Amino acid sequence: MEKPSILVVDDELLIRDLLYDFFTGQGWSISVAENGEKALEVLNEKSIDLILSDIKMPEMDGLTLASRVRQTHPNLPVVLMTGFPSVETAVSALRNRVEDYVIKPFNMNQLYKLIESKLAEKES
Numbered sequence: 001m002e003k004p005s006i007l008v009v010d011d012e013l014l015i016r017d018l019l020y021d022f023f024t025g026q027g028w029s030i031s032v033a034e035n036g037e038k039a040l041e042v043l044n045e046k047s048i049d050l051i052l053s054d055i056k057m058p059e060m061d062g063l064t065l066a067s068r069v070r071q072t073h074p075n076l077p078v079v080l081m082t083g084f085p086s087v088e089t090a091v092s093a094l095r096n097r098v099e100d101y102v103i104k105p106f107n108m109n110q111l112y113k114l115i116e117s118k119l120a121e122k123e124s
Contacts, residue, residue, distance in 0.1 A: 004119050005029040005046065009039040009053035009065065010081070015104075019052065022108050036060025040068060048076065049119055055082040055089055063089065066096040077118045081106065 006028055008019045016032045023030045031046060033039040035057050042048070051069060055062035066078045080093050083104040093101050099118050102111060 003027055003029050004049045004115075005031070006115065007031045007033065007039060007042055007046075007048045007051045007053075009033045009036065009051060009057070009062065011035060011054065011057040015054070015081075022112070026112065036062070036065035036068070039065055043069065043073065049122065050077045050079065050115060052079050052081065052115065055080050055093075056084060063092045063096060066093070066098050070097060075122070077122055079115065079118060 006023055008016055008030060009032075010016050010019070011034050013034075016034070020030045020032055031042050031048065033042050036053075037060055039051065039053065051065070053062040053065055062080045066080065069076055069078055077099040078096075079100045079102060080098050081102045081104055082089060085103045090101055100114060102114065
């Protein structure tokens with residue numbers, strides 16, 4: 001498999017930096033965006049293999065982003081992260097055909113394995 005291209009979307013700079021550093025250390029190509037609108041701009045400019053997005057963000061939340069992505073990129077895997085899990089957001093994620101739902105704080109190695117498996121499913 002070629003070097004995966006991941007788009008990390010989170011309004012927290014610390015989280016974006018942490019994920020950027022970790023995944024580039026794995027040899028992956030990482031783009032970052034601080035909100036859903038910026039993420040859609042990146043998606044229009046670059047080829048992305050998977051989106052890893054926070055749910056709670058100003059302007060456009062991760063659920064809305066996932067819904068908008070489905071309109072233009074129906075097969076692009078989207079994994080959502082949240083520090084505020086609820087049944088309502090989990091159901092909304094399923095309705096938007098989100099591939100997975102990760103609760104913060106997460107274990108970086110488990111997150112890596114999860115994303116790797118979602119990328120492998122996309123390849124097959």
